[in-house]
Amino acid sequence: MIATAVVTAPPLATWRERADAVLARALDGLDGTEPRLLAAMRHAVLLGGKRMRPMLVYAAGTACGASEDALDAPAAAVELIHAYSLVHDDLPAMDNDALRRGQPTVHVAFDEATAILAGDALQALAFSTLAASSLPAGRVVAMLAELASASGAAGMCGGQAFDLAATGQASSTSLPALEHLHALKTGALLRAAVRLGAIAAGADDATRTRLDDFADALGLGFQVRDDLLDIEGDSATLGKTAGKDVAQDKATFPALIGVDASRARLQALAARMQEALAACPGDTTALLQLGRLAVERDR
DSSP states (O other): OOOOOOOOOOOHHHHHHHHHHHHHHHHHTOTTOOHHHHHHHHHHHHSOOOOHHHHHHHHHHHHTTOOHHHHHHHHHHHHHHHHHHHHHHTSTTTTOOSEETTEEOHHHHSOHHHHHHHHHHHHHHHHHHHHTOOSOHHHHHHHHHHHHHHHSTTTHHHHHHHHHHHTTOGGGOOHHHHHHHHHHHTHHHHHHHHHHHHHHHTOOHHHHHHHHHHHHHHHHHHHHHHHHHHHHSOHHHHSSOTTHHHHTTOOOHHHHHOHHHHHHHHHHHHHHHHHHHHTSSSOOHHHHHHHHHHHHOOO
């Protein structure tokens, strides 16, 4: 009799629940925090979300041989950075949005000053959570450096600045400029999530290069899908305000290249992700599934 390999479904739901539990513990550990500030932080972090970034940490890390325990701190840290960025992006001075994850945004549910402080505090909590990791010191320092770079002027914050500058200038934004904007604003933190998992596992340079190729395609695909959802989705399904990109004359992929070309770009990026993972050692099934979710999701 020929033995048949048993294929185990990727534990994405389990990882999402695990990330939620780690995030809750991180917030529960903030003894003595001013109650309104802590409530705002909890509102920003614990009221849903796709948890794409922590799942990428777990998927990349376990594919490279790390234990889930070793990945808890980086998984929580990258999601805390993401949560802080959403709190600040929704502020009146930024996107001025009233809805996030189907709930009032933090500045609406609380007030603007509390939202600013909550975002600042979540950013600090991300780095303190990561610094407390039990991994070897060299890996912890490397992860801290990676997350800082992805979050700052060379990453997410820089991308947001480019986005603000391009708002109202959709017709004059070039495709390379748009791709660079989103490689920073959206892609940098998604790439960091994959890199954190690889660093935690001590992956070799060749594997990390292939994972970078995957993450770059995923980050761009995630944003192209976001742009399409803004014009094709509805606020109830998305959990955030639909149609705001068009209303604000934002540079988006459908605005620059059209809907059909944007969909074709998604297919090409999905193929690129699959090609990058085919050359990686270990079980990359979960990474591939997350890549599919990024380009096929409806919210």
